[in-house]
Amino acid sequence: MSIRKILTPAIFCAVTFAGGLTELRAADLGPEPASTSLLPVDLGTGWYLRGDAAYANDSVPPISPDLTQFLSAARQPSANLDLGFGYKLNNWFRADMVVDWWKPIVASGSGTPSTCITQLTTINNFPTVTATDQCTPRYHSSVQRWDLLGNLYADLGTWYGFTPYIGGGAGLSLTHMSSAVNWYMSNGLPYQVTTDGFYYNWDRSASITRYQFAWALMAGASYAITPQLLLDVGYRYVNLGRLPSLPGASGNIIWKNMDAHELRLGVRCLVD
Numbered sequence: 001m002s003i004r005k006i007l008t009p010a011i012f013c014a015v016t017f018a019g020g021l022t023e024l025r026a027a028d029l030g031p032e033p034a035s036t037s038l039l040p041v042d043l044g045t046g047w048y049l050r051g052d053a054a055y056a057n058d059s060v061p062p063i064s065p066d067l068t069q070f071l072s073a074a075r076q077p078s079a080n081l082d083l084g085f086g087y088k089l090n091n092w093f094r095a096d097m098v099v100d101w102w103k104p105i106v107a108s109g110s111g112t113p114s115t116c117i118t119q120l121t122t123i124n125n126f127p128t129v130t131a132t133d134q135c136t137p138r139y140h141s142s143v144q145r146w147d148l149l150g151n152l153y154a155d156l157g158t159w160y161g162f163t164p165y166i167g168g169g170a171g172l173s174l175t176h177m178s179s180a181v182n183w184y185m186s187n188g189l190p191y192q193v194t195t196d197g198f199y200y201n202w203d204r205s206a207s208i209t210r211y212q213f214a215w216a217l218m219a220g221a222s223y224a225i226t227p228q229l230l231l232d233v234g235y236r237y238v239n240l241g242r243l244p245s246l247p248g249a250s251g252n253i254i255w256k257n258m259d260a261h262e263l264r265l266g267v268r269c270l271v272d
Contacts, residue, residue: 050096052082052232052266059259060243065109065139067179068248070256078260079103086151088270095152097171100238102145111137116183120196127196135191135202141179145258147214147240148172161224165234173214173240175258180205212241222268230268237261 086096220234
């Protein structure tokens with residue numbers, strides 16, 4: 001694969017796509033000579049770029065603002081995007097590698113107010129609480145996910161530009177969980193008080209990053225808009241491992257499987 005092909009695929013895809021639209025518009029203006037339009041399309045072999053968008057039925061439910069609970073047992077709608085590159089080995093097999101970015105899961109909210117010390121005064125050589133306030137915690141948590149998958153596909157033949165396929169993939173998932181709590185006094189200011197030589201700040205944060213085995217099964221069909229540009233529609237089941245909550249008041253951790261059923265729409269652009 002030459003340096004030129006690495007540096008200019010995006011331009012190539014744009015030009016190819018524009019050419020494909022021109023051909024489709026011309027087709028609407030009148031019939032073309034009956035030639036090879038009904039014959040199987042030979043898509044050739046070589047390198048390609050791909051990009052996909054997916055609607056996902058996700059097993060990860062909404063999270064509590066402090067990330068200690070999952071708020072539903074039901075699957076939730078989600079979405080992800082991927083980019084990758086691959087190689088068409090022959091008319092039957094191809095392989096690619098893709099990176100998926102998943103829509104983050106976020107939650108924010110306030111907790112139960114608590115009495116906080118705002119002033120100490122030394123009386124008889126002993127620090128004594130002389131002023132308090134009601135402080136409120138505000139939580140913010142997020143779960144962010146990525147995965148890197150290597151995939152192998154079997155193309156099952158091409159008819160009238162359509163190529164059905166099946167495939168499977170395996171790789172690595174990365175899950176980053178973060179949670180922070182910031183305390184605020186009744187006047188809205190952050191609770192960070194220095195009094196009589198003592199400093200009070202209840203703010204806390206925690207984060208966990210997990211790497212796990214990921215795998216996927218997929219099926220679908222592609223359509224040749226042009227010999228170099230393909231529209232891809234398919235289904236994918238993907239499993240990203242397990243997601244833990246943060247420990248709650250009891251110290252218990254709740255685990256959820258991370259998997260999704262997806263409907264995917266994408267394009268593949270051959271660059272040779």
